[in-house]
Amino acid sequence: MKKTIDERLFEFEKKHENNWQHIIYNLRKHMDFWTTKNVNNPSGKIKHSYLPVLFGIRVNGSTATQIAKRSVVIKQNISRTIKELESIGMVTTRVNKKDKRSDRLDLTPEAKEFILEAHLKVEELQDTYKKLVGERDLEIAKEVVLKIIAYHESLNETNDDTDDEI
Structure with missing residues (x-):
């Protein structure tokens, strides 16, 4: 039986925290926040x-x-x-x-x-x-x-x- 689009998306949602794109995006955002906080901006x-x-x-x-x-x-x-x-x-x-x-x-x-x-x-x-x-x-x-x-x-x-x- 073919899964509905909602079922397929739900499967991806369950894996979201381990999704490579999500991990890299979060790391980049954390690096941006860290830089803003820690690197002196003249x-x-x-x-x-x-x-x-x-x-x-x-x-x-x-x-x-x-x-x-x-x-x-x-x-x-x-x-x-x-x-x-x-x-x-x-x-x-x-x-x-x-x-x-x-x-x-x-x-x-x-x-x-x-x-x-x-x-x-x-x-x-x-x-x-x-x-x-x-x-x-x-x-x-x-x-x-x-x-x-x-x-x-x-x-x-x-x-x-x-x-x-x-």
């Missing part, structure tokens, strides 16, 4: 949405395309965020000597201090995780998540025909 001017872009800029500078790839953010959103980060004094733009068609973005001293502080806080949190689950289990968890990320990145590689893709 003058309150750094929006949470800026973080992937800001952390995607390397010490010696990066292009918008490099940042988009590292942060898994669509390039159009990167451009908007870069303008906002420039306006609050967190990044500067210079001509890319290797490719004059694109700019390189550099972190300001204030941005570098913010990023270093954030990384130090994240290391403290990682130490807490090690105490909570053990160093080996934490390493296994990271390895598993990185394999899953690599899988999804491999799916996206087939879509890299345009600059609009992630």
